[in-house]
Amino acid sequence: MSVDLQNPEVVIRERRLGSIVAFSGTGAELVEKSRGQRLECQANRFNQCGDCSGQRAMLPISQIQDTVMINHGPVGCAGDFGLFNWQFRRGLTFRGERPRDIGAISTNLTERDIVYGGAEKLAKTIREAHGRYKPRAIFVASSCASGIIGDDIEEVVNGMELELGIPVVGVYCEGFKSKIWTTGFDAAYHGIVRKLVKGPVEIDKKTVNIMGFTSLKTFDPLLGLLGLKPRYLVHQATLEEIGQMSQALASSHICETLGTYLARALEQEYGVPELRAPPPFGQDWTDQWLRELGRLAGLEEKAEEVIASERKRIEPELNEIREKLAGLRVWTLAGAAFGHNLASIASDLGLKVIGMLAFHHDQTFDNDYEEINSLKNCLGKVGSVNRYAVCNKQPYQLVNLLNEAKPDLVLARHGYLPTVPAKMGIPSYFVPETNQHIGYDGLLFAGRKILKVLRGGNFVKNIASRAKLPYTDWWRNSDPFYFRETSHGL
């Protein structure tokens, strides 16, 4: 579906990508059923808490230098400002800059605002933000409360834009609007492309847009092999970098779930192609990634040289790691496509992927290119995956899935859930920083870290010896998908 920049609001993933939040079957079945978007988005009849679009939208727009983010909602919606601040400060150090705090303000909607409307308070807050920070752009993220009471945020931001003379960007991310919380990423990018990306002023065939979560500079040496350089987007980026994303050799991302909306928008509006290769996790995917970049840059031969020499360089240590990890059975636990990246790494490290849990599944991406069919790429890499589960977190389901599969190790990307395997005596490797894991060196990095986790196994044994899982015996013996709308349910 094309990106509609006339509409201030992004189209939610359920409608755009046919995304779903529940599935149980094999990986191959899911690839097959996703063709033509035949699966419907049905949640379980019983759910544990998820995340929301607001969280996912506010993260990227809190990370851009010299801007302020306003959340138009009650103060609880600002509960993760501290986390965003931690990420921003850390990210700036990756760029070699002095750590600074984010600019973030909550309009603190209270009972009175709910009754009389909060538009005026929002305008006041935007002025206040402008006075406090003198920012070069302001973002306004909506909330469930502001959405239901019907505050016309777009009218306010457009008015304030005229008054203040800087971009004021509305980002529409009410939590209740989409069951797929990564719709929030799209909402943030939608606002950014609408108001902050400038048209290209020169041809730049040396820069690659990298949509990711940090500016940790691991793409520099990897792209440097081809004489190219990355533009890390959008976390810790400057407004110049944001403005210039229309001029690039290509766009790529650390995860299709995160980046394909922005990539599609740039391709559609400015002709910057989305790189038609899986992201560079694991050596085979890194090969493909470099090869495709080489093709776009007219450096095919150079790419082949680099691939051969890099593979040779890491081979001795990779073999050592593989020997130590041989035979271990792993389960991946991540938001949709990043789990596929983890599986690719696992496979290259000689681990056997026996099951995967994804928080949702996009039946297509905004650019419906076969080369970026992430799950298909994953199965091509690791072979068949007999247990492929889509659960929007839902640790109660995870417990039963793991209990049945009994993996030796869990590879996880998202917080809080790894405590579940730990309580079951299963060690987990948690990926807090995606960029550390890219390319040939990222593969070795992951291998070393996994070996470290396995050496520390006593802790998990210790925790499991007395840990109690908070589930009834009835549930522990039930089908993990008992509460699917389509099954017997309650």
Add this chain to the structure above:
Amino acid sequence: MGCEKVIERPRSVCALGGQQTVVGIKGAAPIVHAGPGCAAKIGEALTGQAGFQGPGPLGGPTIASTNLSESEVVFGGEEKLRQTLEGALKVLKADIFVILTGCVPDIVGDDSLALAADFREAGHNVVAVETGGFKGNGYYGHEEVLSALIKQILIPKAGRNKKARPRNKKIPLINVFSSIPYQNPFWRGDLRAIKELGALLGIHVNLLFGPDSGGLAEWLTVPEADLNVVISPWVGLSAAKLLNEAFGTPWLYWPVPPVGAMESSLFLTSLGHSLGLPQKRIRLATNWGEDRAHQYLEAITEFLTESRNGLPQTFHVVADSAYALGLSKFLVNEMGFTQGLTFLTDDPPEHLRAQIAKPFGEFDGPAISPIFESDGGFMDRELDLALKQDNEAVMLASSWEKSLAKEHGAYLVAVSLPIWDRLVINRHYLGYEGGLNLLEDLYQSVLAKVH
């Protein structure tokens, strides 16, 4: 209540913060009837960014939620809540379920209380609390949860206005309302310290929350207590009043949480008198506690006298009114510190503010006027000005102040939300040893800068 100002650098969450009050009760499961991200946001703010306290046995991703979507906004969410509750009863191992509502149902008007009543009628321990985010902050949410538990479980189970069943009165029993689960990162240690203070007097303490409490079974003994003890300038008072109306239980109001030896002894003496305990028993307890704490204090006298010129003399506080009172009184009265800027971040109801502020004027030092403020941006600008004048000060504040501390070379002990640069396990500042802990943390922040 509720502040009409905008909030930069927030120190509290919305009313749904009551979720973590429920998580703090052993065997209690929150059911969050709200948008899909509400429970996780509150969890993140009050556990991950609150000293990495951990999600709690029935908290974090375990929390059942209706994860409301567009259709419930349009058609109402009561059916979804019923389904979720039915599922939770089957899946989760819990003794009591507490429904907490978010903005969505509180705006569209779902009747969660009636639904909870239906389930109680059917024999389940189900309570409902309206904690829509716009109704107040996390402290308000905490009080609402207390009130709901009392009104929906304790009163019906005990029989309104009936005398509690007779009990062995030899060992007095008290209920304590003090450090708030999760919103005060040191609650677990603080509550244990209060239990230990009680043990010095030979009394039994219902802590109601945390590892040293007894879950629902303990809550059910609340009406039998001899005394409700509110160790806080305001949070918990409404619960004590409700319990007094329902069960006739008297309450002791102790607005300044006892930090250190002097205050712990004053508190124990007052508590002992309220319970009619023999004077000798009280004195034995306070002598023992003070003597013990002083042995430690004397041990650091060398450090204090010999390095004093390089140590901070002034302290600034950014904390909720309970901790600001407790920590300040200890530092001023026992340690001779000078109180600087004092920001109270818990946004208490207007009519209670004079009463909350009063003790600050009665410390053994120059009287100061605390400022009630929720907007961290405002506070940090004031602190910035103060530190420009004198950077040899220590801030008892949050991790938000870390950048200020760095910029000015001042000292920081993160004692209030949010805390993301410190791990809190069983640390506590209340009780005889609490003061010592505070000194250890305070001077650690000084010594950490030694080259």
